[in-house]
Amino acid sequence: MQSIVLCGPALYRNAFYDFIRVERGDFKIAAHTTEVRTLGSIIAHSMPDAVLVISGLGVGEAEHEARKIRKVDLEVNLVWWSMYSDVELLRQRLSLYDTKVATWDANPHAIANELGISESKPSFEGIRPRLTRQEQHILQLAAQGLSNRAIANRLSVSESTVKNHLRHVSAKFNTSSRAQSVWQAVQWGYLTPQALHTADR
Numbered sequence: 001m002q003s004i005v006l007c008g009p010a011l012y013r014n015a016f017y018d019f020i021r022v023e024r025g026d027f028k029i030a031a032h033t034t035e036v037r038t039l040g041s042i043i044a045h046s047m048p049d050a051v052l053v054i055s056g057l058g059v060g061e062a063e064h065e066a067r068k069i070r071k072v073d074l075e076v077n078l079v080w081w082s083m084y085s086d087v088e089l090l091r092q093r094l095s096l097y098d099t100k101v102a103t104w105d106a107n108p109h110a111i112a113n114e115l116g117i118s119e120s121k122p123s124f125e126g127i128r129p130r131l132t133r134q135e136q137h138i139l140q141l142a143a144q145g146l147s148n149r150a151i152a153n154r155l156s157v158s159e160s161t162v163k164n165h166l167r168h169v170s171a172k173f174n175t176s177s178r179a180q181s182v183w184q185a186v187q188w189g190y191l192t193p194q195a196l197h198t199a200d201r
Helices: 010-020 036-046 059-072 087-097 108-115 133-143 148-155 159-173 178-187 193-200
Strands: 002-007 027-033 050-055 077-082 099-103
Touching (some): 002 010, 002 036, 010 027, 010 050, 010 108, 036 050, 036 059, 050 059, 050 108, 059 077, 059 087, 087 099, 133 148, 133 159, 133 178
Parallel strands (some): 002 027, 077 099
């Protein structure tokens, strides 16, 4: 059984967990955190097999954090799932710290394989679902952490209208939660890394 630490915005941590969970016995979450800077102490106490960092940090900040992690544990399997635009530069710099870098549009199951989680299956196959402009707008606000009521106030619509739109999106994406819908929207290209970078901040 793999022991994993997840780091990143709660919405995306939860969505990643949902998507890669084939059977609960495949892995366990040793710890989770929103702040990258807390990873060192968490790793020291939980001693995980792997760490996934979901982050919009720039190259310099990411390199600084990867260096700190490696000082704590040289063996942990470290994967940096980046919202940052210049991924090639990030990959080059983090390779110095034996850190794998995945682009934001990578398949979550491919990331699971990098982390050593077994029996992951391919996902996001088939015809791209069509979303209305309003559905896309609501998903973007949901990705930023706004509640249904806050989204309704922002768009000057009723809360039930927001709920209905999110329900329609879930049906189109075949998802069962807001986190999964947002994550799926990223995979299909409806949400950009820039929007998610804003949410990360």
